[in-house]
Amino acid sequence: MKILAILLLLSILYTLGSAVYYMIKDKGNSTRMVKALTARVILSLTLFAIMMLWVYVEYIHGT
Structure with a gap:
């Protein structure tokens, strides 16, 4: 389950980086x-919903 969270986080960072690249390369076109x-x-x-589900089923412990 932790691997899923890490993969989603890396995907989020990748899409953010690609957005910056497209902003610079395409110049708004x-x-x-x-x-x-x-x-x-x-x-x-999706990551937020999965983490909320994990708290609900007590896979991870909230405060």
């Missing part, structure tokens, strides 16, 4: 940056 940021938001929400 395409929608690739928006698509990369949309993917980042979806991955972040």
